[in-house]
Amino acid sequence: MSLRFSLMGPVRAWRDDDEIDLGPRQQRAVLAALLLNNGIRLSNDQLIGMVWDDPTPSAVMALRTYMYKIRKALPELDLKSKDGGYTVRAELVDDCRGEPLEGLNSTYFDAQRVRLAQQRLKAREDWLERELDVLELQKHVTANPLRERPRALLMHALYRDGRQAEALDQYHQARALLNDELGLEPGPELRKVHAQILNGDLLLARRPEQLPPDLPDFTGRAQEIARALQVLPGTVGITGMHGSGKTALATRIGHLAKHRFHDGQIFVRGNDVVQELLRAVGVENPTGDRAALWREKARGKRFLVIVDDVPDAASLSDLHTPGSAMILTSLRRLNEIPGVTWFKIAGLTEAEAHELFRKVLDPRRIDAEPEQAAFVLAGVSYLPNPIRVLGGKLSARPQWTVEMLVRQMERETRLGNAVPSDCRAVLAPLVKAERQLTDEERRLLRDFARQEHDVINICEAAELSGMDLACMEVLLESLADVHLIEPLTLGRYRLPRFVKMFYGLRTLVPTS
Structure with a gap:
């Protein structure tokens, strides 16, 4: 209520x-x-x-x-x-x-x-500055003829629309009115816009709107979304294994919060974060201290910035500006970045996973084989990206049953890297993660996956691999940092089912 x-x-x-x-x-x-x-x-x-x-x-x-x-x-x-x-x-x-x-x-x-009336006027003019709608600006100027800020905005909007003579006429109208009513000349803002139009160097502000489309089948993450919306305009960080839906969650939060950041939304994916930020606000070939230039461009503005797959903490150094917000996604939690509220995501809840599966696959086919469907979802640890791919795969094969998908998943996982493209898409999160591992980390995961139980402690892992405890702790923590194992209590870890299936079956064949 x-x-x-x-x-x-x-x-x-x-x-x-x-x-x-x-x-x-x-x-x-x-x-x-x-x-x-x-x-x-x-x-x-x-x-x-x-x-x-x-x-x-x-x-x-x-x-x-x-x-x-x-x-x-x-x-x-x-x-x-x-x-x-x-x-x-x-x-x-x-x-x-x-x-x-x-x-x-x-x-x-x-x-x-008086205070509320001024507050309302400012809010209205802030909106007019963002939209630069000529008709709405004309209405506002008619209702408030002595206010110079909306008159300057109207001149700007008319100039942008190629109506230079009308823009200059607005200045002359304002000057005559201010002289007649108040005995004053136009203020610095009006004079500056007038001079820029005469000189042909009035810059048209760029308002970036770069958010990717929101996923129509987005499911779950209600607690994380609610908390992130409370944190903004602070910095939000989202970490989780490949395939957990970090980018989708950041995008969903961005769409829900974008109305609070009226100067635009910027989406960056790549190693040179500051270069992409500057390009988004119209700076193509920056020189000198680029971070300082970004702070100058963002001063007094309210941008929503999503940095997807942050490469390292150094790439974000000195980029935060008051009033703007950042949403970061990263495989690893970057604790060296100050002032970030981090969220770790993994698979969906079992109920949410079933809900997503039913969005991408005819629910009647799921209801016909509920046990097999439950096995498929648990097999990928309820991760949204593999669920979406598997649902799409079955939708493209109307004659297949869910049981057939289970059998193919088991057979194709044994094939190592020689798998069809659709199965490779399901395994992509773990294939991508594996490329970034050392030989020792891969060997430990294969040894771990062969065990009957899903939980192992540091002593058992050391005995299994023949490594000393100090080296084993570093190795286990490294795997936990990229979410291939889940830390439980000090020295105890769980292997997610999706990872166990991937590495357990891959031990049957050589992998390249």
Whole structure:
């Protein structure tokens, strides 16, 4: 159930889609004072001073009565007196109905009315700056003819549309109006745009919108998404093994949060992160300190930056800027990068894996062989990328049963690297991971996969491989860093089923 409030116009409240009766004017004034100080404790004396300019002794009793009625109408607010005061934490929306705090009269509300009106104007002009819509700018300039910022934006938008004469005419209109009404010349912003148009060097700002498409069958990760949205505009890091869906999760978070970062969204994949960031904002051939140049370009802006498959911590050095957000994906958790909230992802839950499988494959085929379907999903450790590939493979083979897929998975995994392209796509996460391993790491995984149990401790691993404990600890931690084994408690590790199947069956044949 959602509770939200508006102070733009009369004080209003809704529970989901139903508007709530907030009572008489002074009761709404008490609620408005609390909402204007969202999250701040107000004493009884402070509330009375905000609502009444000349309070009488009866104001104390009136306040108690109004608080009782507000609690009764809005129990979700949990309005309890604590330390002689009250605190509200609520969601405020701007429904653009009219003058803020309509009908509420006091010195405090008069001052807040001016503040909210200015806040609304700035928010509107921020939006107009992002969109540069000529028609909307013309409407705004007509309604606010003495405001220079929207007039400069209108000149910019007209120039961008090839209407240079109209842009210059806007400057002359503004100059005449300011002279007639205020006896002033245009300010520096208007003069600068005017001069740039005359000189032909008005730069058109580039607003990058580089987010990849969101996956229509994206499934799960609700907790990680909710927490990441809370962390932004801080830096979010997503780590997990190949095939766990790090990029898909970063993209989903990006689409959910992009409305908060109005200067654009930048997606970078590659070793030269700062070069790609600068290219996204229109700098093609930077010289000198490129990180410093990026910070200059991003100063005062709100960008959402996704850096996919971060190569190393050094590639992100000195790139963070206040107000902008970064979402990082990396195979390894890069603890040397300061201020990152990391999320480690692995497979989906069993229920989520079944849900995804049913999105990519006719559910009737799954329902006909539930045990085989469960075996397939568990066999790939519920990782979303292999599930998506397997579902697509079965969809392309309408005469196949799930049991046939199980048999082919077992047979083709034994073939090592000589497998058809569709099976190679299923195994791709582990094939890619294996290329980055040392011979000792590959040998340990094959030895581990031959064991009946999935959990091994450091002493057992040392005995299995003939290595000393110190070297074995380094080796196991290295494999845990790339998520090919899961650390449990100190010195104990589990081999995921997908990894066990891959390496266990590959021990039957030589691998190149």
